[in-house]
Amino acid sequence: MNPIRGFQNAKLGVKLGLGFVVMLSISLTLVANDQRSMSSSEESFGDFGRIATNSLLIANVEKGLLGTAVSARDYQLAPTAENMAKLDSSRQLFQDTLKTARDAIKNPERTRILAEMGETQNSYDSTVVKTTKLIDTQMRILSEEMTPLGVSVRQAISDTNDLAQKANDLELSSDLGKINESFLLARLSVYKFLQSNNLDDQKRINEELKEAEDALKDALSKPNDASLNQRLTSIGADVPRYRAMADKFTDATAQRNQLAMEAARLRGTLLGQINKVMESQKADQDKLKQQVAQDFSTARWFAWSGLAVALLIGVLCAFGLTRTIAGAVQTMTRAMQALAQGDTKVEIPARGRGDEIGAMAAAVQVFKENAIERIRLEAEQAAENEAKEKRTRAVERLIGDFDGQMASILRTVSSAATELDSTAQSMSATAEETSRQATASAGAAEQTSANVQTVASAAEEMTGSLMEISRQVSRSTGIANDAVNQAEQTDATVQGLAQAAQKINEVVELISSIAGQTNLLALNATIEAARAGEHGKGFAVVASEVKNLANQTAKATQDITAQIASIQDETNGAVTAIRGIGGTIRQMNEITTTIAAAVEEQNAATAEISRNVAQAAAGTQEVSLNVGQVMEASAQTGSAATQVLGAASELSQQAEMLRTEVERFLAGIRAA
Known part of the structure; x- marks a missing residue:
């Protein structure tokens, strides 16, 4: 049997079904390729999301570190209970964010860096605690020792000056004025040094106290009333005590400065380690970008290739169906149009076919005969x-x-x-x-x-x-x-x-x-x-x-x-x-x-x-x-x-x- 003749006599459903089977096969092939590409892309995007989440965790670690540094500076400028509470909160936040990052990140290289950061963080936290204790020592020396003694010396100088004026001892009154001025400038330099941490202010403290001591010695070397000499002797003993307290205060400040420098060094080390983790994560992100781009390129090539094959097969199927179905339908349509216009002499085609086209031709022939009788x-x-x-x-x-x-x-x-x-x-x-x-x-x-x-x-x-x-x-x-x-x-x-x-x-x-x-x-x-x-x-x-x-x-x-x-x-x-x-x-x-x-x-x-x-x-x-x-x-x-x-x-x-x-x-x- 002739295959072409057999295809022509086959039912239209068989012809169309065969064409759809071919197209569906091609579509399934393309979908399978797309599914493979999507699975690869999904895995890459999952890795990318984990890296992005870890980057956010590292950013939180950096935020905790910088918050601790700012809180420590605020406590140094204003050692209040409120600022101490903020510092404790910042230290705890830094520790918690670092622990969270170490638990979440599993990359071996970044895990090693985070372990080093844990050791550095312990040293940094210990240094911050020591610094706050020295600041507390400074404030205790200033408030409990230096300030009461300074007020007492200032009052003693003022009372002695009043007695000298009553005794009409203008020379002693002038000396006491110089002593009072030098002592007040020394106390002022102490407070300035507390705020500025400037060595010039520290030097000014010693200079002003030395001038006060020299003026006291000069006043004691002159003939004075016995009661005035007794007061001057007492003041002369208190000023060296104040100097000793000032030396202790400046020593504590020097130690605090050394700890602050150590804290700054450790903070720089921590920031460098954070940058290493961020750079490592960025390198992995770049690799994932390249891999995703390559997967998309491969999927695009398979998609266009499959589309070209599907288009070619579709054209061939369309050409075959056109020759077997569309041509006969067009001839039948022209005969039906002529019959509708009243031409009863037109010949009805394809009456001998065994498919739906042949059945349609037989039905049209009946319409033709009925039209002749109707006329x-x-x-x-x-x-x-x-x-x-x-x-x-x-x-x-x-x-x-x-x-x-x-x-x-x-x-x-x-x-x-x-x-x-x-x-x-x-x-x-x-x-x-x-x-x-x-x-x-x-x-x-x-x-x-x-x-x-x-x-x-x-x-x-x-x-x-x-x-x-x-x-x-x-x-x-x-x-x-x-x-x-x-x-x-x-x-x-x-x-x-x-x-x-x-x-x-x-x-x-x-x-x-x-x-x-x-x-x-x-x-x-x-x-x-x-x-x-x-x-x-x-x-x-x-x-x-x-x-x-x-x-x-x-x-x-x-x-x-x-x-x-x-x-x-x-x-x-x-x-x-x-x-x-x-x-x-x-x-x-x-x-x-x-x-x-x-x-x-x-x-x-x-x-x-x-x-x-x-x-x-x-x-x-x-x-x-x-x-x-x-x-x-x-x-x-x-x-x-x-x-x-x-x-x-x-x-x-x-x-x-x-x-x-x-x-x-x-x-x-x-x-x-």
């Missing part, structure tokens, strides 16, 4: 329908002519009846509205006449009221003028009071000036009495009393000045208020004058209103007469409109009956 039956039915249509068109033409003529006549009659009905309704409504308006006008005219009479009476009463208002306004104007004159007199009186207060203020200023000069004279007298010595003591007492009297006089003048200022403020306020009252009264006078003029104008207007009201009364009577005549005419118009409306309604009913009968007649004809 024959349609020709017979068309001839019969043509005869019926000729008779129907003739009847429809006659009915249409009759319907058009009757519709035109009925529209004319109906339109005329509608217009007549509308006109009658309009006339009736107009007559009713005219009657209603006339009735309302008559009532309004009567009401207007009554209102006019009322207005006339009110105008007369208003004239009398306006005359009384004019008289009262004239009286108010006179009273306002009197008030203005009194306010001006009061203003002048208060102004005189203000001027008198100002003169009193000038006198007080003169007294204050005299008191100041007296105070200066008393001060000069006191100075001269001091220069005179014992002979000027009595004069000094008198000068002191004069100074006290001058101070009391100055204080009294200040009180008087304050009171006068208060009087002036109150006087100025009274002047302002009185001037405001005068202005208000003037405004009231102007308003009453304006009211008087308005009342005069109102009298004239009221007289004119009375005259016009009389004329309006005569006019309203004439309007009432004309309104009666209009009401009679509107009644006649309403009667005529009612008659026309009845006739129009009757005509409209007759036209509607005629239209109904014609429609019934035409419907019967169309139904027949």
Whole structure:
């Protein structure tokens, strides 16, 4: 059997299934290759993630190390309990992060480096602890030994200086001032050295203490009072003690500095070890990047190769299916299109095939035969329908002519009846509205006449009221003028009071000036009495009393000045208020004058209103007469409109009956 012939006669499902099997085989091959590449990439990404996690752990170790260094520096600058707690927390964090990193990292090289870091960390932590203890020793020496002794020496020097001044020993007082200055500078240098850790400040401590000791020796070598010598001897013993304490303090500082340098060296070693671990992890990351890139490149090559093979096989399958299926389907489609367009002579292809195409050709052949029979039956039915249509068109033409003529006549009659009905309704409504308006006008005219009479009476009463208002306004104007004159007199009186207060203020200023000069004279007298010595003591007492009297006089003048200022403020306020009252009264006078003029104008207007009201009364009577005549005419118009409306309604009913009968007649004809 011919294989090609057998493939052509095979079912379409078999052909398509074979093609899909080939494509699925290729797809499975590509998926298997992708799965292998993904597994390799997944393993590489897992290693990369572990290295990234370990890098984060090493970064935390570095953070703990730097945090410990910062906390140690803060405690050195400010040795408080809070900073010590921060330092302990940082040390513990450094230890915990390093232990976590050592437990997590399994790479042999990095494990070795982390083991070395553990040993270095122990040394670094021990150095930090020793440094804090030396700082505590420094602060104990400073607070418990040096500070109390320094305060005691400073007080002893001050007390001895007071005794020397009382003994009028100016030379010893000067020496004690130098001793005090050197000792204070030495103490200041101690605190500066604590903050700066500068060797110049340490040198300054020794220099200032030596100057204090030399000054003490110089003071003791001079003849002094026994009690003063005893005090100087005591101070001379305390200053060397303070020097010994300062030496102990600076020695502790030197040891602290050595430990700080050792801690810095160990910290540098730890940072170097951290960098080695980071560099080792970075090298592994670079290797993983290269491996992942190579895996992706291999997977990409297999993917493109498989795609090319799949494309080639797909093209071959498509070509085979096109030749066996698509060609026959296209030929069958052209035959079916010709048959659909009415070509019953077309030949149906592939009727001898054993697949679905052959079955389709047999079915199309049946459609062809049915189409030929349908064309024959349609020709017979068309001839019969043509005869019926000729008779129907003739009847429809006659009915249409009759319907058009009757519709035109009925529209004319109906339109005329509608217009007549509308006109009658309009006339009736107009007559009713005219009657209603006339009735309302008559009532309004009567009401207007009554209102006019009322207005006339009110105008007369208003004239009398306006005359009384004019008289009262004239009286108010006179009273306002009197008030203005009194306010001006009061203003002048208060102004005189203000001027008198100002003169009193000038006198007080003169007294204050005299008191100041007296105070200066008393001060000069006191100075001269001091220069005179014992002979000027009595004069000094008198000068002191004069100074006290001058101070009391100055204080009294200040009180008087304050009171006068208060009087002036109150006087100025009274002047302002009185001037405001005068202005208000003037405004009231102007308003009453304006009211008087308005009342005069109102009298004239009221007289004119009375005259016009009389004329309006005569006019309203004439309007009432004309309104009666209009009401009679509107009644006649309403009667005529009612008659026309009845006739129009009757005509409209007759036209509607005629239209109904014609429609019934035409419907019967169309139904027949």
